[in-house]
Amino acid sequence: MTATDPTPPAPARKRLFVDLEPLRASPAFARMWIGSAVSGIGAQLTLVAVGLEIYDITRSTFAVALVGVISLVPMIVAGLYGGMLADAFDRRIVALLAAVVAWATTALIALHSYLGLDNVALLYALTTVDAVAATIINTSRQSIIPRLIPTRLLPAASALNGISGGVQLTVGPALAGVLVASVGFSATYTVDVVLFTAAFLGIVALPAILPEGEIQRPGLESLLFGYRFLKRSPNIRMTFVVDIIAMTFGQPRVLYPVVGAVLIGGGAVTVGVLTAAYAVGALLCSLFSGRLGQVRRQGAAVNWAIVAYGACIAAFGIVLWVAQSGGSRGLGSLTEGLASANLPALAAAAVALAAAGAADNVSSIFRNTILQAAAPDAMRGRLQGIFTVVVTGGPRVGDLFVGLLAAAGTVWPPLLGGALIVVLIGLLARLQPSFRRYDAANPTP
Template structure:
């Protein structure tokens, strides 16, 4: 082919000129994708802000790490149902319309969270219920949006689009938690939640501007038969199935976020600001990784890349546990309050903890780029909604199972969940990589489910 010189798997002269920088071609070539990307990025900042603030409010009410973990656990089953049913809806109806209706429900749930905060109700059951409604709606939005993207872009740009989504998530997870920590400490919960309510308008703009996107090929009415058809397809698709399994392992054993309040209040100190720093560190790693993701779109052995990335993720989570262990043995203690000043923090421990979490965020982002690309390129359009439903359940539900794992194991000590979890991830991914040759040898030039 004229103008192309082979320098490695799927590497071109254009990619050499671009170097490591993120490929912005999807934003330039598809205005609908660009609007959807910007809208979800802005609204996602508010969603992450509320997610962290709800955890802080529940901890402030109960002073219980397990109570914080229950935010995710309570919403797990409804999210699983929403992801599966939302996928069937996306394979049967206009995906744009499905996303709009789900966004309306999510906005109303956020408005109710704002109201309870202004009324000073301090009712954990209400917070669990509203967070669950919001999570269910967000799951359906994510499922529809992920099924929409392959219709807005050619296949060769899907890795670049996944990297851009990594930047979006990085921005959301960096600014959202950081704003939550600062705003909760400075102006309280009601004003903090209100920011999310305002930013959510961007989601509507991004979705409303899309064209109608009906599924291609034969459609099925949502119901048991449609779900079983999708499950039978997944059973015959080992590569797509492996993208789900490896992520479940990583998120079940390597999600220490429910420890952050007790780390900020007691173990490292620094209160709500420390919680924001720890949460944002993961996102900073993902964001920086996406910014230098230019060459990732030209990796052919994407299954092997996923395995390596998740192994690195486990090592970083293990490192985070080591930092907490050293801090615990060092005898430093916070004052036991999330409203404590940042000067009470063990700054050295916080720095190394943030570095470990940033590494985990970078590794998770690499894994996410390739897992998403494998699914979007290998699945037929008529099946994308249902498979994206399963994918969304895994991505959003896995961390909830991880919250339960950490919440239960934390009873034996704060440092044990990341220490044991990181070691388990490394061991399990090593075994799967050895015994699943089709995934290990997956070739992006010839995508097969």
């Protein structure tokens, strides 16, 4: 059974906890889910560690922001071309080849650290290649899911992926903070090299996933065909637009090193706590996502979730403003512990980010479901490519937005960005009423 089945969603039983039926219904989905979760922990560990290492070398928040900015254009190309590959070839093979590249890049990042090169330019290059490979993996993996489970289980599968993402973003960054502070960067990267092998296990065990329907060779015509489809698909298009707004103006992660070293204190451990707090909120939301499967007005749910997200990011900005108003701690060290931190401010910041993570997770569940249910299989790779570019590229544009404002010595980016999100989403909700009326029982692109 695939997402093209005409069977409408069955009435969901009232449940509080996440629906585990997708794992029981499809062993292939279960294996891929487990492999993605384990390897994702390592990926998040490296992402945080690279940011910490670059900040340790340069003492520049803007230099940390450039990690995402430099890889943005290559990621866009990879998402678009990777989507065309997924619509033209066996999606399992496409994902497997990209995983080989990602694993090799991670090993080179570890080698760079063991050799003590401290070469920021090389770190930028390696993380860019890794981001490109990860984009193709995610594009292929997400376009595979609707082929493994029935349409009615897509919201539950998205919630399970939210749990996976929450575990990754909770364990990975927290582990990165502890490992960097205790055993250094080299050992931290090596842990990722080992954990990444789980990705191979999850992909290799999949059956062949050949695209259904008309197959087009990768190239300009295939890309234009996807563009024309998206142009006449307002609901799918809106899932991209609203997420771009949320991620561009609501991703304060590049501030975390300076928060840990200057504003709140606690060094690398604080960076791990703040990053993990966001993931904890997403994880708890997914664990208690049972009733989300009963929501039919999924477009309206996306709008409200992103408005809540903006409000939470603004609240995080207020915490930083209050901490700054209390007086600067001076230039601290990323290796200092929580004993040096302003614990009430850290707790308040963590709560705001946890709430933001929960709201973002609700939005993600329904945006994924809308895309996977409303898109025909022959277009899923290209649309998932665009989706992957949006969800990974948007935060990188946000890194630039925050990095530029932070370079001016201000902590206003989260407060300003959160307010912009609320205003812009409210405006779009009025301009695109069909998205508010989107009905899960009758998915239309």
